Amino acid sequence: MGWKIIIFVAVFASIILISAFAVFYDIFNFCDSDPKIYVGVEFLYNGDINVCKELVNKVRGYTNLVVVGLSKDMEILSNVTLLDQVCDYLHNSGFHFIVQLTAVVKFSYNITNWVVSAMDKYGDSFLGVYYFDEPGGRQLDDESSRFVREAQSWEEASSKYVYLLYVHIEPYLRTGVKLFTADYGLYWFDYQASYNVLLTEFGWNHSREMNVALCRGAAEAHGCDWGVIITWTYMHPPYLESAEELYSDLVLAYHSGAKYVVIFEYDIMTAQHFDVLRSFWNYIKSQPRRHGICKGEVAYVLPKDYGFGFRKADDTIWGLWYESPDNKIWKDVISLIGKYGCRLDIIYEDSNYIDRAKERYAQVVFWSAGMT
Numbered sequence: 001m002g003w004k005i006i007i008f009v010a011v012f013a014s015i016i017l018i019s020a021f022a023v024f025y026d027i028f029n030f031c032d033s034d035p036k037i038y039v040g041v042e043f044l045y046n047g048d049i050n051v052c053k054e055l056v057n058k059v060r061g062y063t064n065l066v067v068v069g070l071s072k073d074m075e076i077l078s079n080v081t082l083l084d085q086v087c088d089y090l091h092n093s094g095f096h097f098i099v100q101l102t103a104v105v106k107f108s109y110n111i112t113n114w115v116v117s118a119m120d121k122y123g124d125s126f127l128g129v130y131y132f133d134e135p136g137g138r139q140l141d142d143e144s145s146r147f148v149r150e151a152q153s154w155e156e157a158s159s160k161y162v163y164l165l166y167v168h169i170e171p172y173l174r175t176g177v178k179l180f181t182a183d184y185g186l187y188w189f190d191y192q193a194s195y196n197v198l199l200t201e202f203g204w205n206h207s208r209e210m211n212v213a214l215c216r217g218a219a220e221a222h223g224c225d226w227g228v229i230i231t232w233t234y235m236h237p238p239y240l241e242s243a244e245e246l247y248s249d250l251v252l253a254y255h256s257g258a259k260y261v262v263i264f265e266y267d268i269m270t271a272q273h274f275d276v277l278r279s280f281w282n283y284i285k286s287q288p289r290r291h292g293i294c295k296g297e298v299a300y301v302l303p304k305d306y307g308f309g310f311r312k313a314d315d316t317i318w319g320l321w322y323e324s325p326d327n328k329i330w331k332d333v334i335s336l337i338g339k340y341g342c343r344l345d346i347i348y349e350d351s352n353y354i355d356r357a358k359e360r361y362a363q364v365v366f367w368s369a370g371m372t
Contacts, residue, residue, distance in 0.1 A: 040065025227260025
């Protein structure tokens, strides 16, 4: 019997050692060139490198990403040295970074040439370009800047939106850079226009689970990455949500599988917000296997080209029509979120994706079917 006990102890010890190494390896991978999740803060860059240095010194050790946002002054439009300076500093400091840019015609130098050179110069540190904020939100809410001003049908609105958005972002797409934006609606159509990564906005009083379902569902269908950007809750100080709410949102994003998690923005974060960010970093290092633990298991399928805002029952469709307050689709989605939470994805009735969805999800619920 003694030799059997020895073998059992040896096998058990080996299992423990392998498991410990696997967890250590997952945690250690946060330091490699392609971490499973990027966590960081956006700051608005006005050409003062000291602001960037201050941020880096504050968050070094518990973030791996900085998003360089454009200030209102947009000093980098006429001074490429300022752009080089901030990117050099972040690269040399060991951070990954995303740079917000504006329309190519607004730069006094060739910005697309700069992007191509930056991809070569900074390698994996340069994650991509953030361009054209909230295209879907503009279409839903901003009459002055929406792409589609009139349409006779959902199909026409969808076709125009995707085409015009693609034309708008195409100069940067042509460089081969990964293209990011943040949005709070119409994610599916943003991906169709060729964005590589969408950051769904956690802010205001919008349902976090709703935004995850819409953004993650669209990303999954298009084979793209997605993330979360935590933005304003109030139009006045303190702007950001409480530290406790921030931690809850960070953990929800992590459990839901977001690849990018960003807080907007540095100037309005309190000491308590930074403490929470550090706690979150420690959590993801100690719990690497919980990333994406709340996967999409159920898909709700919307009608093709249904550009609904999903903030209230009678929200707009494409910013051009209003839905009925007695909206069956809205009621279905609210019911499903109540039942499945972050395990729900929302997709569209598109022949290019439906067959794959039936294989991907444990349950597929069509909008035209009765709810059980």
